[in-house]
Amino acid sequence: MKNFGLIGAAGYIAPRHLKAIKETGHNLVVAMDVNDSVGIMDSHFPEAEFFTEFEQFSGYVEDLKQTGQKLDYIAICSPNYLHLPHMKFALQNGIDVICEKPLVLNAEDLETLKRYEEQYGAKVNSILQLRLHPSIIALRDKVAAAPIDKVFDVNLTYLTSRGKWYLKSWKGFDEKSGGVATNIGVHFYDMLHFIFGDIKKNEVHYRDEKTSSGYLEYERARVRWFLSIDANHLPDNAVQGEKLTYRSIDIEGEELEFSGGFTDLHNQSYQNILVGNGYGVEDNRAAIETVAEMRNAEVIDFPVNAHPLLEKVKG
Known part of the structure; x- marks a missing residue:
């Protein structure tokens, strides 16, 4: 024990x-x-x-x-x-x-x-529990089995509404939370690296205290991404739970379903760590470098590879 x-x-x-x-x-x-x-x-x-x-x-x-x-x-x-x-x-x-x-x-x-x-x-x-999720492991295997020159087109959308308290807590200060892309998105960027390989391009198309959007290129994927805590951006089919949430990872028209299966991922993480198979410092590097660059990058005002929701936000 x-x-x-x-x-x-x-x-x-x-x-x-x-x-x-x-x-x-x-x-x-x-x-x-x-x-x-x-x-x-x-x-x-x-x-x-x-x-x-x-x-x-x-x-x-x-x-x-x-x-x-x-x-x-x-x-x-x-x-x-x-x-x-x-x-x-x-x-x-x-x-x-x-x-x-x-x-x-x-x-x-x-x-x-x-x-x-x-x-x-x-x-x-x-704790990088998404790497243990069966649906994500299956997608990684599918990508690995695809022709070596195949590059997948991906739309990542994650909206999770937060009340006024959020911006008044430590989460609302970039120097404490890292901003929206870091606080609610870092595990997605680790997942994308885990599935699609090393990052080649990192663009930021929009960034404020509630919302961030941009474009990433990996060895095996082109990813348009949109993250927000602003309930005004939620679609009609948002999921009612503790908070209104909408999560979608679309890979060339096919939705990655991973809304379930999270219950025991921390347990699995602990089991792996306790036998010496945990994820260490270097396993985090790609995601940490990705979000740090997003935090400091110049915003591109008229991007070529904009996420579909960006037009709604920018009006």
């Missing part, structure tokens, strides 16, 4: 990590979050220690180390801009990391993580 810590216990994604730790047969020793709405912990680890200040958490973890009860892993579900310092803390204490997406905000931070891994002998693992 491995011993875990968890940073960001009140976050949206934390319950998936709590469930994965529990269902893979391991133990949560300590958790922290600046917010104390963490009653979900009682469903999984009611005996776990909890702190609302990082200094208390770090002190507790270091005390465990001094008494020979060092944590094996720290799971990190904190805001994007805190991933790097929280990973550095774990690595400095010789503790392996399991970190949510995006691993970091900038490519140079990947080099920092590699230095820390080498210096302290601990390892970074990331």
Whole structure:
């Protein structure tokens, strides 16, 4: 049985990590979050220690180390801009990391993580669960089996409505979240790289605090993409759930269906990590470089390869 810590216990994604730790047969020793709405912990680890200040958490973890009860892993579900310092803390204490997406905000931070891994002998693992989805694996196999010179035409559309709170939280500040393309899109760009190979071109056609759109070329695909948290852009057939959402990946007129099958992907991620088959620092490089470039690229006003929804946004 491995011993875990968890940073960001009140976050949206934390319950998936709590469930994965529990269902893979391991133990949560300590958790922290600046917010104390963490009653979900009682469903999984009611005996776990909890702190609302990082200094208390770090002190507790270091005390465990001094008494020979060092944590094996720290799971990190904190805001994007805190991933790097929280990973550095774990690595400095010789503790392996399991970190949510995006691993970091900038490519140079990947080099920092590699230095820390080498210096302290601990390892970074990331959650790239879309790589484990059966539909995405099947598409990757289909692309690999296609003629080597075949380049696929793809439209990626993801709209997930968010209320006024979003822009007032850390998610609404580019320096903290990385912006819309990073915060809600980084796992899609990792998926595209995973399926279609190395990136060759990266254009941004529109970018504001709620919406981003552009064009990507990979070795095996030309991708027009559109991401938004603005409910005004949702089509009539948006899916009613926790929030109105529309997700579509169209590959030459054929829809990639992957709306289901997500329930156990964090569990599978943990199972792989625990046997030494997790996704590490370098596995994240392509997606991190992609979103960092999108954040800083000059916007092309009259693009040739515009996504169909861009005309609606620009009026």
